[in-house]
Structure formats: C-alpha cells, structure tokens
Amino acid sequence: MMTNHVIAQLFADVADLLEIRGDNIHRVLSYRKAAENIFAHTQEVALLRAAGQLTSIPGIGQTLADKIEEMLDTGKLDFYERLAAEIPVTLLELLQVEGLGPKRVKQVYETLGIKTLDELETAAKAGQLRDLPKMGAKSEEKLLKNIQALRLRGADKRLPLGEVYPIAQQILAALGGMAGVVQTAVAGSTRRWRDTIGDLDLLVALDAETGDAAAVMDAFCALPQAAEVAAHGPTKSRIVLGNGLGVDLRVLPAANWGTLLAYFTGSQAHNIRLREIAQKQGLSLNEYAFTNVATGDKILCATEEEVYATLGLPFIPPVLREDRGEIEAAQAGQLPQLIQQSDIVADLHMHTTWSDGKQTVLEMAEAAVARGLQHICITDHSVSLGIANGLSVERLRQQAAEIRAANEQMAGRIHIWHGTEMEIKADGSLDYPDEVLAELDFVIASLHVSLGQPREQMMARLLKAIENPHVDMIAHPTGRLLPEREGADLDMERVLEAAARTQTILEINANPRRLDLRDIHVRRALELGVKLAINTDAHHVDQFDLLPFGIATAQRGWATAENVVNTWPLEKLREGRP
DNA sequence: GCCGTTTTCGGCCCGACTGTTTTCAGTCG
Numbered sequence: 291m292m293t294n295h296v297i298a299q300l301f302a303d304v305a306d307l308l309e310i311r312g313d314n315i316h317r318v319l320s321y322r323k324a325a326e327n328i329f330a331h332t333q334e335v336a337l338l339r340a341a342g343q344l345t346s347i348p349g350i351g352q353t354l355a356d357k358i359e360e361m362l363d364t365g366k367l368d369f370y371e372r373l374a375a376e377i378p379v380t381l382l383e384l385l386q387v388e389g390l391g392p393k394r395v396k397q398v399y400e401t402l403g404i405k406t407l408d409e410l411e412t413a414a415k416a417g418q419l420r421d422l423p424k425m426g427a428k429s430e431e432k433l434l435k436n437i438q439a440l441r442l443r444g445a446d447k448r449l450p451l452g453e454v455y456p457i458a459q460q461i462l463a464a465l466g467g468m469a470g471v472v473q474t475a476v477a478g479s480t481r482r483w484r485d486t487i488g489d490l491d492l493l494v495a496l497d498a499e500t501g502d503a504a505a506v507m508d509a510f511c512a513l514p515q516a517a518e519v520a521a522h523g524p525t526k527s528r529i530v531l532g533n534g535l536g537v538d539l540r541v542l543p544a545a546n547w548g549t550l551l552a553y554f555t556g557s558q559a560h561n562i563r564l565r566e567i568a569q570k571q572g573l574s575l576n577e578y579a580f581t582n583v584a585t586g587d588k589i590l591c592a593t594e595e596e597v598y599a600t601l602g603l604p605f606i607p608p609v610l611r612e613d614r615g616e617i618e619a620a621q622a623g624q625l626p627q628l629i630q631q632s633d634i635v636a637d638l639h640m641h642t643t644w645s646d647g648k649q650t651v652l653e654m655a656e657a658a659v660a661r662g663l664q665h666i667c668i669t670d671h672s673v674s675l676g677i678a679n680g681l682s683v684e685r686l687r688q689q690a691a692e693i694r695a696a697n698e699q700m701a702g703r704i705h706i707w708h709g710t711e712m713e714i715k716a717d718g719s720l721d722y723p724d725e726v727l728a729e730l731d732f733v734i735a736s737l738h739v740s741l742g743q744p745r746e747q748m749m750a751r752l753l754k755a756i757e758n759p760h761v762d763m764i765a766h767p768t769g770r771l772l773p774e775r776e777g778a779d780l781d782m783e784r785v786l787e788a789a790a791r792t793q794t795i796l797e798i799n800a801n802p803r804r805l806d807l808r809d810i811h812v813r814r815a816l817e818l819g820v821k822l823a824i825n826t827d828a829h830h831v832d833q834f835d836l837l838p839f840g841i842a843t844a845q846r847g848w849a850t851a852e853n854v855v856n857t858w859p860l861e862k863l864r865e866g867r868p
Numbered sequence: 869g870c871c872g873t874t875t876t877c878g879g880c881c882c883g884a885c886t887g888t889t890t891t892c893a894g895t896c897g
Contacts, residue, residue: 316880320869351870391895424888489897526884538897558897565881576882
C-alpha cells in the first residue's frame with residue numbers, strides 16, 4: 291500500500307543513501323525535504339496524483355512527481371533499487387548511532403568493509419576504528435557506548451509530549467532561581483506542542499551585569515536528573531536523562547532573547563523560511579541578532595514580536611511554525627484566529643464510578659464548575675467493555691435517573707448531559723440497539739478492541755458507526771496510544787468525508803497519550819467541513835487539566851472556535867445535534 | 869533536485885561543540 295508514510299520513508303532512505311554515497315548535499319536535502327512534506331501532507335498523494343497536482347506539494351518538482359507516480363503504479367522505485375544495489379541498505383542502521391554520520395559510515399564501509407551494526411561493534415571492540423583518520427581511542431569508546439545505547443532504547447525514540455512537559459518545568463524551575471537569570475523558557479517542538487518530542491530544548495536569558503553563563507551551565511550539567519553530560523560549553527550544553535531524553539540548554543544575554551527564542555523554537559523548516567525573507571531584505575539572521583549584510587550593523591530583538599516585525603510579519607504562534615503555509619498566511623494577513631482555552635464551555639467525554647472512572651457524577655460536575663464549564667456530558671463505557679465495567683441497558687437507565695437528580699441539584703450552575711461511550715464491537719456491530727441510543731442526549735462511538743484488523747474491516751466497522759443516525763461523535767478515531775501503539779489502519783480521507791457528509795463530530799482527545807485526531811488530520815477535517823470536539827476523556831477530576839494538550843493539537847490543525855463544538859453554548863449544541 | 873517581483877541557471881540557513889588536530893572536519897540541531 292503506497293501511503294504517504296511509505297512514500298516519505300522511501301524518499302528519506304534515498305536521501306540517506308545519496309548522502310553516504312557523497313552526492314551533492316542540496317540534492318540530498320531535496321529528497322529529505324520532500325519526504326517531510328509528504329509525511330505532513332493532509333491528503334493522500336494518490337488522490338493528488340489523480341488530480342494531476344503532485345507538484346503542488348512544496349518541494350516536489352517534476353522529477354520527484356514522476357518518481358511518486360512510478361511508486362503508485364508499480365509499488366516500487368527503480369532509483370532506490372539501483373542505489374540499494376550499489377550501497378548496502380544495512381548502512382542506514384549505522385546512521386541511527388548517535389555521533390555517527392554519513393561521512394564516517396562511508397569511511398568504515400570503504401576501508402573496513404563494515405556493513406552492519408554488529409560488524410561495527412566488533413570492530414570497535416577490537417580497536418580497529420581508532421587508527422582511522424580523525425578518529426582516536428576516545429571516539430571509538432564513545433561510539434561503542436552509543437551503539438549499546440541504540441540497542442537498548444531503539445532508534446530515534448520520541449517521548450509523548452505529556453511525559454516531557456513536566457520534566458521541562460522541573461529543570462527550568464531549578465535554573466530560574468539562579469542569580470542573574472532573568473528569563474527561562476522551553477523551546478523546540480515542546481513549545482510548538484508537537485505530539486511527541488525527540489529532544490528537549492531549554493533557554494535561559496541572563497542579566498547583562500549579574501549573569502554568569504558558566505555558573506548556569508555548571509548547574510545544568512550537575513543536575514541530579516543528568517545521567518550523562520554529552521556536551522558542556524560556554525553557551526550550549528547537552529545532558530541525557532535516565533530515560534534517554536536529550537536535553538539541550540542555550541544561555542544568552544536578555545538583549546538577544548527574541549532571536550534566541552525564535553531560533554530554538556523552530557521548526558527548522560520555518561526558520562529557513564524566515565532567513566530567506568531576511569536575506570531578501572539584505573539581512574542575515576541567527577540566534578543572536580539580525581545583521582545588515584552591507585554595513586555589518588546589528589539589530590537586537592528582545593522579543594519574538596520584534597523578530598517577526600523586522601521581517602514585516604505579524605507574530606506567528608509557535609503551534610503554527612511548521613512551514614505548512616503559515617508564512618504565506620502571515621504575509622497575506624490571513625493567519626487563523628486560533629481557538630483558545632478560554633473559548634471552551636463544555637466537555638463531552640468523561641467517565642464516572644458507573645464504569646471505570648474514579649469519581650461520581652456530582653464530583654465530576656463540581657470539578658467542571660470549578661473550571662468554568664457550562665455543560666458536560668457523562669459518557670461511561672457500554673456493556674461489552676467488561677474490563678471497564680461497561681453499563682448494561684438496565685444500569686444505563688438507572689444512571690439516567692441519577693443524572694436527572696444531579697441536574698436538579700446543580701440547577702443554574704452547570705448542565706449535565708447523559709451520554710455513552712459505546713463500543714464498536716469487533717464484528718462491527720454496535721453495543722446498544724437504536725431504541726436505547728434514542729433515549730440518550732449524546733452518543734459517542736469508539737474503537738477499543740481488535741484495532742489490528744485489516745484496513746477494510748476497520749473501515750467497515752467505523753463507517754457503520756458514522757452512518758448510524760444516533761451516533762453524534764467518534765472518540766479518538768484511530769485508537770493510537772503514544773508512544774507505542776500506532777492505532778488502527780484507517781483510510782482517513784474516507785473517514786473524514788463520511789463524517790462531513792453525516793455531520794458526525796470527530797474528537798480531538800486531549801489525553802497526551804492519544805492526541806487523536808492528530809494535527810494534520812484536524813487540518814484536513816476542517817478543509818472538508820467536519821465538526822470537531824476537544825474532550826479530556828477524564829477518568830478523574832484531575833484529568834480535566836489535560837485540556838491544554840487538546841487545545842494545542844486543535845491549534846496545530848489551524849482550528850478556530852467555530853470549528854469546535856465545545857465552544858458552543860448549551861442551546862446551540864442541542865439544536866446542532868444531528 | 870527545487871526554485872524564481874535579482875526567473876530557466878546558480879544559488880540553496882547558520883552556528884556550537886567535540887575530538888582530532890595545530891586549523892578543522894564531522895555531527896547535530
């Protein structure tokens with residue numbers, strides 16, 4: 291199946307093979323950039339091909355468009371096959387070793403005939419690498435250690451955002467209290483609220499008089515969380531935590547804060563675009579300042595707003611900085627009015643002690659009031675999900691009575707809807723009959739079991755639920771669990787089309803283990819006119835506070851308040867119910 | 869290999885740190 295994912299991976303492998311071969315670096319980067327853009331593209335390229343629009347994807351010219359067509363038609367790429375015949379593809383796994391790049395891989399292959407990780411490890415242990423040019427005993431030892439780390443943790447393992455965020459706060463708190471530190475911030479993909487994080491980037495701004503960069507660096511490298519110090523310099527250091535997370539710290543004077551923050555928030559692709567714009571104005575841009583190329587004059591920016599203003603752009607929120615059209619939108623004055631947490635008045639997916647939640651209906655309602663919500667929907671699991679104490683029809687009707695009573699008690703403070711999170715069973719049937727669903731205020735259908743079925747079987751299950759007139763919303767559509775479970779193999783374009791046609795709401799589940807729909811599917815859903823919900827799926831009152839992860843995911847998909855039903859007041863949602 | 873209000877050729881973002889060197893290549897972000 292030639293999905294975007296498969297095509298992108300093939301182009302990425304071609305880029306690596308070309309780089310090992312020593313091809314022109316810009317040709318290499320073209321393949322790599324194309325891979326990234328295809329991976330992030332909201333539509334399947336197979337559809338674009340049918341419309342003759344492959345070259346509308348940034349970074350895809352005629353040559354790569356032809357190669358994509360070849361892959362779609364034949365299921366393979368002749369260029370890749372020929373490269374693979376020339377260079378062992380097992381060399382690609384060597385690139386996964388930290389500190390081992392294309393030049394060194396080429397070198398050990400050509401001089402020692404090393405093709406695999408095992409052979410590299412054996413050679414390192416035998417002391418065969420230290421005599422190579424620009425190598426020594428120290429590099430050999432480091433390489434050996436990094437090979438073992440790779441075996442232990444696997445390649446480029448990314449951690450869920452929800453796991454990284456508290457770590458960032460903890461480290462910043464430790465550094466923020468030091469003398470001469472005027473500002474700290476998390477940057478990188480964490481600040482852009484990506485769903486998973488490779489490395490954590492942290493920044494510290496120093497007072498020009500009292501700041502002591504060396505002291506901050508020493509403190510950072512001496513943190514108890516640091517399992518290893520990978521680099522320790524005057525402005526930049528890197529530690530590795532026990533869980534394998536790399537943490538980079540940059541320290542600069544406060545006068546450079548704007549350019550520093552912009553630079554390390556990225557994304558890299560967004561930064562390159564900013565630099566190109568600067569160049570056209572006769573400026574160069576780095577993390578320290580703008581420099582007038584002609585005169586050498588510096589323009590310092592203490593805030594990011596000044597950075598964008600210097601480029602003639604409005605401020606672009608970090609969540610949009612992926613080079614996915616935000617620069618063009620900013621230039622045209624058409625950045626979206628992104629949804630904010632303050633727009634949210636409802637949460638439509640949560641559990642109570644009736645199934646696998648930890649609190650009662652009233653406790654959930656009180657916690658929702660405390661967070662400013664105007665209405666909530668109780669959606670406990672349905673009967674077939676025995677492990678979660680799913681409700682029989684009889685218990686569901688008992689729960690209806692309890693919610694009626696709770697509404698009387700909470701009158702004027704919050705409204706409580708009665709709903710369900712109903713299983714879409716493995717055989718494709720729904721867990722409650724239509725006449726029971728008709729008794730409820732709001733019906734969620736969900737996939738939890740048999741997520742590994744073949745695509746057509748999964749699609750049949752999901753489409754049947756979407757087509758059911760009683761089903762209002764599909765929760766966490768793919769069922770993925772970060773970082774380990776991929777989620778069901780779905781044809782998202784068909785899912786989104788069906789949801790748009792039937793006006794079935796699709797959920798952005800705010801739990802950082804899910805963030806499902808993910809950002810690019812949110813974007814495509816909006817293009818197709820699908821209504822979205824952002825829900826916490828809270829099983830405990832504390833989990834209401836996971837909402838910011840869902841908001842950020844919606845923002846990354848360019849969602850505005852109107853796109854999200856949780857911003858709708860009670861009456862509008864009642865009327866808007868399909 | 870892509871791309872263009874310096875447009876079909878000749879560019880292509882910029883800097884820190886390490887380990888090996890005696891001025892820099894390789895890697896990374």
